[in-house]
Amino acid sequence: MPEAPQQWIAPLAPVPVNATVTVPGSKSETNRALVLAALSSGPSAITGGLEARDTALMRDALRTLGVTIEENGDVWVVTPPEQFTAGGTIDCGLAGTVMRFVPPLAALAGGEVGFDGDRQAYDRPMEPLLGALAALGATVEGDRMALPFMISGDPALRGGSVMLDASASSQFVSGLLLIGARLADGLDLRHQGPSIPSTGHIGMTVSMLRQRGVRVDDTQPNRWIVAPGEIKPRDVVIEPDVANAAPFLGAALLTGGRIAIPRWPSTTGQPAPQLRAVLEKFGGKVSFQGDSLVVRGRNELHGIDIWLNDASELTPVVAALAALALQSSHIHGVAHIRGHETDRLAALESNLDALGARVRQTHDGLIIHPHVLAGISWPTYADHRMVHAGALLGLVVDEITLDDVSCVGKTMPDFVERWQKMIDDSVAAEQVAGRLDASP
Numbered sequence: 137m138p139e140a141p142q143q144w145i146a147p148l149a150p151v152p153v154n155a156t157v158t159v160p161g162s163k164s165e166t167n168r169a170l171v172l173a174a175l176s177s178g179p180s181a182i183t184g185g186l187e188a189r190d191t192a193l194m195r196d197a198l199r200t201l202g203v204t205i206e207e208n209g210d211v212w213v214v215t216p217p218e219q220f221t222a223g224g225t226i227d228c229g230l231a232g233t234v235m236r237f238v239p240p241l242a243a244l245a246g247g248e249v250g251f252d253g254d255r256q257a258y259d260r261p262m263e264p265l266l267g268a269l270a271a272l273g274a275t276v277e278g279d280r281m282a283l284p285f286m287i288s289g290d291p292a293l294r295g296g297s298v299m300l301d302a303s304a305s306s307q308f309v310s311g312l313l314l315i316g317a318r319l320a321d322g323l324d325l326r327h328q329g330p331s332i333p334s335t336g337h338i339g340m341t342v343s344m345l346r347q348r349g350v351r352v353d354d355t356q357p358n359r360w361i362v363a364p365g366e367i368k369p370r371d372v373v374i375e376p377d378v379a380n381a382a383p384f385l386g387a388a389l390l391t392g393g394r395i396a397i398p399r400w401p402s403t404t405g406q407p408a409p410q411l412r413a414v415l416e417k418f419g420g421k422v423s424f425q426g427d428s429l430v431v432r433g434r435n436e437l438h439g440i441d442i443w444l445n446d447a448s449e450l451t452p453v454v455a456a457l458a459a460l461a462l463q464s465s466h467i468h469g470v471a472h473i474r475g476h477e478t479d480r481l482a483a484l485e486s487n488l489d490a491l492g493a494r495v496r497q498t499h500d501g502l503i504i505h506p507h508v509l510a511g512i513s514w515p516t517y518a519d520h521r522m523v524h525a526g527a528l529l530g531l532v533v534d535e536i537t538l539d540d541v542s543c544v545g546k547t548m549p550d551f552v553e554r555w556q557k558m559i560d561d562s563v564a565a566e567q568v569a570g571r572l573d574a575s576p
């Protein structure tokens with residue numbers, strides 16, 4: 137079950153932010169590492185996995201399929217079963233990685249596995265993935281080819297060639313690639329349709345498969361060939377989550393401050409280069425100090441024109457920054473985020489309009505004309521990234537009130553505490569520098 141709703145008034149920044157912010161592990165890498173450990177030929181240890189709703193749902197899902205996961209502090213030891221267990225029901229919550237990565241595992245179980253999730257998850261696209269699993273030999277039952285549904289698997293699923301349209305989510309491709317090596321004939325997967333978003337995340341899947349000894353040929357565009365064979369166990373340390381770093385880095389831009397994020401992943405399938413490009417386009421100065429990414433803002437944001445297809449989960453943060461820029465901005469290439477946790481284009485248009493910005497949806501994005509913002513209401517639509525956007529606006533706009541901040545627990549349950557700490561650390565830094573009176 138999602139958490140009970142919790143209202144939150146986003147704090148104003150009394151000084152430019154100036155802090156070092158540690159960011160928890162990547163959701164995408166954590167859930168891939170869990171799934172690959174469950175598919176591999178022996179136990180694997182995962183260190184620094186993200187502790188949040190999406191990864192708890194993934195651990196529960198794998199346990200329902202017979203996987204053993206022992207959690208000792210931040211080290212999780214995952215032991216795969218001989219064969220995935222049927223008979224259970226998986227709760228996907230609102231997690232794309234659970235609803236798209238676990239059905240392929242269920243297709244390898246010896247019987248029926250049920251899938252359900254939050255009511256809001258029923259609207260997220262599933263049909264291309266379920267259609268592909270049916271084409272590969274699994275039986276899929278459900279009224280709408282969306283959640284809820286049932287899969288009857290076969291541990292000896294043959295696999296082979298299959299075609300799908302992955303323009304609604306790269307996760308359809310990733311989910312199938314993850315099991316490709318476990319199919320008797322391997323997998324020859326092709327995409328046909330409008331371009332696939334978030335291709336960096338498919339790159340993350342391919343590179344994590346290769347690190348475990350799986351042969352993947354991705355030399356042709358929109359085609360992936362996975363050879364059948366062993367998925368080797370591997371111990372991993374999870375890198376920080378780039379999309380969860382974004383609101384903190386955005387705070388440096390908005391307040392003319394400085395934020396450092398240690399352990400910045402330099403080679404990653406996460407949208408790290410895209411985030412850096414966004415911050416620079418807005419006028420931020422990005423540099424590295426040791427293993428930290430450091431962003432400095434100038435208190436003035438330029439309007440930007442940006443293709444965010446490969447980093448679409450950054451859209452709410454980018455839109456919030458754009459609403460406070462000096463010129464208009466245009467975000468392109470993100471039509472598919474209408475099927476993310478909520479219809480993010482509609483949510484951003486309606487929320488920012490209500491604060492006074494003039495925002496228009498296009499066929500694949502948003503045009504944002506900034507305006508002096510005022511107002512209090514910031515509905516979050518159960519979407520963690522709408523919390524990030526509201527928090528950013530609240531740094532400089534009085535009394536921004538989020539109707540429910542609990543949904544941020546999808547990927548960062550202690551976001552509010554980390555946000556407040558960023559502000560408190562910044563005030564303390566000003567006091568130490570003698571620029572602010574330290575008396576209460």
Ligand SMILES: O=C(O)C1=C[C@@H](OP(=O)(O)O)[C@@H](O)[C@H](O)C1
Binds near residue numbers: 163
């Ligand atoms: O595979 C992954 O871990 C993800 C892929 C992307 O999904 P879409 O391709 O649906 O945008 C991204 O937005 C999501 O946050 C995580």
Ligand SMILES: C=C(OP(=O)(O)O)C(=O)O
Binds near residue numbers: 231449547
């Ligand atoms: C789109 C997102 O999540 P999911 O993995 O549920 O698709 C996201 O985190 O912004």
